[in-house]
Amino acid sequence: MISKLVRFEARSTFRLLVIVWAALLAMAIIIGGLALITHGGFYQDLLQGSKAVYVIDKIVSTLMWILYGALFVAQIVLTLAIVVLRFYRGMLGDEGYLMHTLPVKTGDLITSKGIVATVAIIGSIIIGTLSILIMVFSIEPDGLRYVMYGFKTALQEEPLIPLYIVEGLIVLVISILSAVYQIYASMSVGQLLNRYRVLMSLAVYIGIGMVLSTVGTVLGVLAGSTDLGIWLGDLMNKRVLGPQMIFLGMFLTSAIPLVAFHIMTEKLLSRRLNLL
Numbered sequence: 001m002i003s004k005l006v007r008f009e010a011r012s013t014f015r016l017l018v019i020v021w022a023a024l025l026a027m028a029i030i031i032g033g034l035a036l037i038t039h040g041g042f043y044q045d046l047l048q049g050s051k052a053v054y055v056i057d058k059i060v061s062t063l064m065w066i067l068y069g070a071l072f073v074a075q076i077v078l079t080l081a082i083v084v085l086r087f088y089r090g091m092l093g094d095e096g097y098l099m100h101t102l103p104v105k106t107g108d109l110i111t112s113k114g115i116v117a118t119v120a121i122i123g124s125i126i127i128g129t130l131s132i133l134i135m136v137f138s139i140e141p142d143g144l145r146y147v148m149y150g151f152k153t154a155l156q157e158e159p160l161i162p163l164y165i166v167e168g169l170i171v172l173v174i175s176i177l178s179a180v181y182q183i184y185a186s187m188s189v190g191q192l193l194n195r196y197r198v199l200m201s202l203a204v205y206i207g208i209g210m211v212l213s214t215v216g217t218v219l220g221v222l223a224g225s226t227d228l229g230i231w232l233g234d235l236m237n238k239r240v241l242g243p244q245m246i247f248l249g250m251f252l253t254s255a256i257p258l259v260a261f262h263i264m265t266e267k268l269l270s271r272r273l274n275l276l
Helices: 002-038 041-049 051-092 106-139 142-157 161-190 197-224 227-236 241-271
Strands: none
Touching: 002 051, 002 106, 051 106, 051 161, 106 142, 106 161, 106 241, 142 161, 161 197, 161 241
């Protein structure tokens, strides 16, 4: 059932986002292509020989960069807006009347939205990074060769780099999912009110962030002032075990809040749902 919910949610989520992704990549390719052309010797001579060509070049390049920047910002804003609005409309708004009558558990509804929202955020990160790399390597074509050579050299010195990359990606996905669920949990508390739901949700979101930050600081101080800090320091200094302990710590600091946010959201929407 979750797979069906995910497919339904994905169709609504990516309908507009894919257009922005395509436009961003297209603009990056255009800017990269122009960079390859304008860096040629013939074009540089033309710029120096004609003031009109120089002015037109500056105007066109400026407009291209402004448009690219606008699309990049639009991608970020649109992604965040979709994450918030899809949950609000589907679980707390008009669509909620239909969604909560489906023969599925509330936890499955939340999970499907969380999965799609996380994929949308990761997709935006990938597209944004790819667009930057397209332009960078177009301006500096030899950059890709240097990067690949550097990666190959680092891989020879540290064969565990692929493992670290996989673990880093896992931590990244869990941290993004935890951030999404923090939004869901905050909105679930905010919907308990009949008025000022948005302000309440924002206040809860900020409060949760402050609590997590305080807990992390307290635990760090306690660990540093006891023998536990010394023991952890010795583990960190080990070549293989040290990075694994770091990844484990990063995973737990995201996974534990993630589970708590999911339980909190599910309980509130199952027992205290307040649709307007």
